[in-house]
Amino acid sequence: MPNRYKVGQVARCTGKFRDEDNVLQDPGAVFFHLIDPSNNPTTLQYGVDAALIKESTGSYYVDVDADEEGIFQYRFWSTGVYKTADEDQFEVVPSEHV
Secondary structure (H helix, E strand, O other), rough: OEEEEEEEEEEEEEOOOOOOOOOOOOOOEEEEEEEOOOOOOEEEOOOOOOOOEEEEEEEEEEEEEEOEEEEEEEEEEEEEOOOEEEEEEEEEOOOOOO
C-alpha cells in the first residue's frame, strides 16, 4: 500500500544511492521523474533544477505538492559512478480521509 497524503499536503519523495558495500555515495548525475494522476510528467536533474535537493551524501529528495487526488508515481535514477534506479508511489486522498 502506498503512502497516503491529503489533498494540499506536501509529499517528500526520497532517493538514496549506495555502493556495493551499501554505503551512501554521490553518483555522477541524479535525476527524478514524476507522473501525476492526470499523467503529466515532470523530470528534474540535480544541479539544474532547484527542486531536486541533496540532503546529504547519497541522499536526495523532492517535495511534491499533493494537489490532486490519485496515485503519483516517481523514480530516482543516476548515471555514471553508483548508477542505480528506484521507483515508488504515493496516493493523495480527499482531506476527509487518511
